Amino acid sequence: MNNEYDAILVVSFGGPEGPDDVIPFLENVLRGKNVPRERMLEVAEHYQQFGGVSPINGQNRALIAALEEELAANGPKLPIYWGNRNWHPLLTDTLEQMKQDGIQRALGFFTSAFSSYSGCRQYREDIQRAQEAVGDGAPEVDKLRMFFNHPGFIEATVDRAREALAEIPEERREQATILFSAHSIPLAMAAGCRYETQLKDAAQLVSERLGTHPWHLVYQSRSGPPHQPWLEPDICDFITELGQQGEVQDVVIIPIGFVSDHMEVLFDLDTEAKQVGSEVGIHVARAKTVGVHPRFITMIRELIEERISGTDERPALGPLGPNHDVCPVDCCLRVTEIKR
């Protein structure tokens, strides 16, 4: 395989940067998806409560600045570009710019740790569409492997979790229940990828480094119509149930399914889940996402170096091993119905 690359491309979700961006952004997110318009308007309201600005773009700018510093200090000295699926800078514009700059082949870092249609195949489809729009001379893009079990991701997540645990009074800390939270997806879609398996694996790896806390994997930000089954339990239902059982005083949410504190973290966890906690008498703390944690940034450099060198040493914790570099043809299919 040819290991020569002349750029890094950060591929992400995108988010609105003002009130007028919110509806067109959400229309982009939901194009072709079976999500009721009322749900879209409900989510729009969450964004409007924060002035129509999602922190995700700012956080990606910070990630790129930190990675630029890391690559300048330790190499490889490659320029970093950034393109989104749903909002500016959009992938097509970025690939056009890369072509004009003479970039021929980039390594793609997707801001998703776990394999799902949204986090893997859909980004690859987005890139392909952008390449077709740019036409002859569009750069090739090879995706870096999924990093859910990379030591850098696990160590940074553990560190963030410890910071949140430290907020709980010492005498109650050891009994705190940990809720690992990830974006829910339709069950049919989950059947076409290793999303749940990888989430359980990463949650296990983090929890065993935190001690003996009881822990559970829960889901948030469900969007589908009520009759369509999505991954459960929902985080708010779960906290309500814990409250009814009356045995838990403190919950620490670790948003393991996300790498930055964007709107779904701020609203669905810091606003909604904390509110539910206070209604049922449970104190809820929330760990920060990995964001620009230095270990996470060095992990990205390590993934780049590993791919360029072609080494067999591809660090991964736990039983699943390092994820593939090149996706097989059936990777993260968009399954919309479970065949019976």
Ligand SMILES: C=CC1=C(C)c2cc3[nH]c(cc4nc(cc5[nH]c(cc1n2)c(C)c5CCC(=O)O)C(CCC(=O)O)=C4C)c(C)c3C=C
């Ligand atoms: C069918 C699946 C999904 C629907 C419908 C969906 C709607 C939806 N999502 C957002 C905002 C975000 N989603 C993010 C991540 C994310 N979304 C899904 C699936 C659906 N979302 C998955 C599996 C994931 C995780 C993998 C990934 O793509 O990251 C994110 C975070 C993106 C990041 O880079 O961190 C956001 C933000 C909205 C507003 C929405 C519809 C109302």
Ligand SMILES: [Fe+2]
């Ligand atoms: Fe989503």
Ligand SMILES: [Fe+2]
């Ligand atoms: Fe995949």
